[in-house]
Amino acid sequence: MNAAEEDLSLVPPEPGEVGLVEPHDFVHAQPFTFESGQVLPGFTLRYETYGRLNAARDNTVVICHALSGDHHCAGIHALTDAKPGWWNNFIGPGKAIDTNHFSVLCANVLGGCQGSSGPSSIDPRTGRPFGLAFPFVTIRDMVRAQKLLCDHLGLSSLYAVVGGSMGGMQVLQWGIEYPSFVRRLIPLATTARESAQAIAFNEVGRQAIMQDLDWNRGDYPKGGGPRVGLAVARMMAHITYLSDESMDKKFGRRRTGAADNPAYTFDVQFEVESYLRHQGESFINRFDANSYLYISRALDHFDLPAAHGSLEQAFANVEAETLSVAFTSDWLFPPEQNREIVLALLRAGKRASYAELAMNLGHDSFLLESGELYTLVRSFLGSPRTP
Amino acid sequence: MNKLVEKRTVDMQIIGDWVEPGSRVLDLGCGRGVLLDYLQQTKQVRGLGVDLDFQKILGCVRRGVTAYQGDMEAFMRAFPDRFFDRVICSRTVQELTDPAAVILEALRVGRAVTVGFVNHGYWKNRADAFFRGRKPRNPVYTTEWFESRPANPVSIADFEHFCVAREITITRRALLRGDWKTPCPFRPNLFAGYALYDLTK
Numbered sequence: 111m112n113a114a115e116e117d118l119s120l121v122p123p124e125p126g127e128v129g130l131v132e133p134h135d136f137v138h139a140q141p142f143t144f145e146s147g148q149v150l151p152g153f154t155l156r157y158e159t160y161g162r163l164n165a166a167r168d169n170t171v172v173i174c175h176a177l178s179g180d181h182h183c184a185g186i187h188a189l190t191d192a193k194p195g196w197w198n199n200f201i202g203p204g205k206a207i208d209t210n211h212f213s214v215l216c217a218n219v220l221g222g223c224q225g226s227s228g229p230s231s232i233d234p235r236t237g238r239p240f241g242l243a244f245p246f247v248t249i250r251d252m253v254r255a256q257k258l259l260c261d262h263l264g265l266s267s268l269y270a271v272v273g274g275s276m277g278g279m280q281v282l283q284w285g286i287e288y289p290s291f292v293r294r295l296i297p298l299a300t301t302a303r304e305s306a307q308a309i310a311f312n313e314v315g316r317q318a319i320m321q322d323l324d325w326n327r328g329d330y331p332k333g334g335g336p337r338v339g340l341a342v343a344r345m346m347a348h349i350t351y352l353s354d355e356s357m358d359k360k361f362g363r364r365r366t367g368a369a370d371n372p373a374y375t376f377d378v379q380f381e382v383e384s385y386l387r388h389q390g391e392s393f394i395n396r397f398d399a400n401s402y403l404y405i406s407r408a409l410d411h412f413d414l415p416a417a418h419g420s421l422e423q424a425f426a427n428v429e430a431e432t433l434s435v436a437f438t439s440d441w442l443f444p445p446e447q448n449r450e451i452v453l454a455l456l457r458a459g460k461r462a463s464y465a466e467l468a469m470n471l472g473h474d475s476f477l478l479e480s481g482e483l484y485t486l487v488r489s490f491l492g493s494p495r496t497p
Numbered sequence: 498m499n500k501l502v503e504k505r506t507v508d509m510q511i512i513g514d515w516v517e518p519g520s521r522v523l524d525l526g527c528g529r530g531v532l533l534d535y536l537q538q539t540k541q542v543r544g545l546g547v548d549l550d551f552q553k554i555l556g557c558v559r560r561g562v563t564a565y566q567g568d569m570e571a572f573m574r575a576f577p578d579r580f581f582d583r584v585i586c587s588r589t590v591q592e593l594t595d596p597a598a599v600i601l602e603a604l605r606v607g608r609a610v611t612v613g614f615v616n617h618g619y620w621k622n623r624a625d626a627f628f629r630g631r632k633p634r635n636p637v638y639t640t641e642w643f644e645s646r647p648a649n650p651v652s653i654a655d656f657e658h659f660c661v662a663r664e665i666t667i668t669r670r671a672l673l674r675g676d677w678k679t680p681c682p683f684r685p686n687l688f689a690g691y692a693l694y695d696l697t698k
Contacts, residue, residue: 433558452565453575456545464565465554482551489559 126203128160128185128195133225136217136259148245151234155259156225157181157217160201161209167266171207171491172256173197173216174273174280177405178344178397180224183216184209199479206484207491212269219280220255221247221404229400230332239400241328247404249276249412253283257291270294270491271430274476275443276405279412282451285428286414295432296487299440299476301447302414302421302454308442311350312406315343319399328400340399341390348389353439353472357382421454428455432462433490435483437475439468463490507677509535511693512585512611515669516540520582523547523607525569525599526589529556537562545581547572570595573602580606587613587693591648597663604665604698613693618652618686621675653686660696669695 278300322339418424436448527546557564584607
């Protein structure tokens with residue numbers, strides 16, 4: 111707390127881009143038993159990797175995505191792509207997760223709809239989408255499936271596992287499930303126990319989907335289904351990812367369209383309405399409603415203290431060092447819930463650090479470009495042994 | 498080595514002498530982790546720092562020191578009795594809003610508590626106030642009053658009075674002259690520039 115402490119400023123190298131990438135499919139052709147006891151004869155995980163695996167095969171950083179994310183976290187699939195992967199500002203040569211040093215691996219979660227096995231996959235027994243016949247998925251199932259992928263790739267250990275929100279839950283589960291396999295954990299904007307408020311929001315989203323007649327108890331053709339329900343679910347969920355302050359800054363009370371827009375109508379009048387409708391619209395074109403039900407349920411069931419007796423007991427075997435980061439404006443997984451993770455790790459005698467960033471974008475702050483977050487993560491990761 | 502760095506090092510060396518090798522050490526107001534880094538390297542302690550400021554936590558992480566960003570009292574409340582072998586409160590105590598609460602809580606979670614502070618009873622600090630009529634400024638406290646946090650001008654006499662009043666046992670003390678090197682056995686409240694205490698309860 112003294113005034114004159116030296117400021118070591120770490121000058122990051124000029125960042126580059128991951129560039130063109132392509133997804134791969136890992137087919138696990140053996141039966142997989144879910145935590146629920148239900149069994150699939152096999153499953154597929156779609157994944158991407160960037161950077162080079164070293165000779166010791168121990169420089170992989172696994173990225174875990176959030177509810178609506180996917181395996182495409184950096185780079186582009188084609189030069190004509192409008193947008194790069196969802197964490198492109200974080201991952202790449204010279205970036206916070208430096209692909210000059212690390213091999214990055216990100217898989218679409220089990221139960222997802224971007225190429226991994228999920229309720230929209232074809233059930234070989236019927237030749238139709240699984241729908242509700244797909245087993246219930248938990249965060250632990252997602253992690254166990256990813257471990258099988260790591261084994262398939264012949265990785266000897268993981269340098270780090272990084273993820274925000276639901277990705278952060280997977281990060282914690284990784285450290286618990288495979289203690290000697292993971293050396294660093296970076297859970298961001300997450301929780302060890304889905305709160306009643308978060309379950310409540312998930313339930314409203316699920317109800318929007320299930321009350322849509324086109325849902326038809328999960329039995330709908332590919333590309334069809336409860337489009338209205340899914341869009342409403344997304345609109346509502348999206349609000350929980352933002353904050354009052356950021357919405358006010360971004361939209362305020364600004365109106366859309368022509369000035370002669372009549373005042374007394376239920377058509378879109380405010381920019382925030384138009385934004386949310388756009389969010390809903392674009393979501394239904396890339397996401398499966400049943401996957402949304404399954405994954406949101408997996409979030410609800412995530413409760414480490416209950417699963418292990420206490421959070422300290424949950425972390426009892428963790429060997430990795432943890433860096434947890436929360437964001438002050440995040441009211442979905444607020445700082446207190448992230449602090450509790452670190453306090454429990456410390457009480458369990460583990461190495462863990464906690465930092466908090468004053469960013470106003472709410473829960474989604476973790477996805478925002480932030481020099482402070484990137485410097486912190488880069489410092490925590492340090493430099494691996496030469497590849 | 499400039500005077501400030503030299504003074505800081507002396508402080509660290511004494512604390513280093515008091516710390517048991519391999520013990521679990523909590524540093525309240527850890528700054529960028531300089532002290533814990535030193536203790537980790539020389540005494541292989543299992544260190545943990547607490548500070549309010551993100552940049553300080555970043556400094557710790559860079560050094561390989563684990564740190565927690567938050568309020569030190571709230572942090573300590575999350576731990577059982579005697580969880581830490583030693584709690585260090587070095588050059589932080591004068592800035593606390595409720596020093597008694599922090600020190601007592603530190604005595605609960607720590608087997609020993611080390612407190613270090615600049616002695617405001619030191620004659621030069623008295624002279625500063627007497628002749629200049631201004632807030633003391635020295636190589637450690639370089640800031641003007643309007644650039645610094647509120648700080649209590651605590652003296653050795655003040656601190657020892659506090660320990661008696663709260664029935665805190667002083668197990669060890671290092672009272673150093675103005676050079677922060679030479680021991681100061683004679684009238685330390687007047688002639689010691691820096692004081693370090695080891696406490697238990």
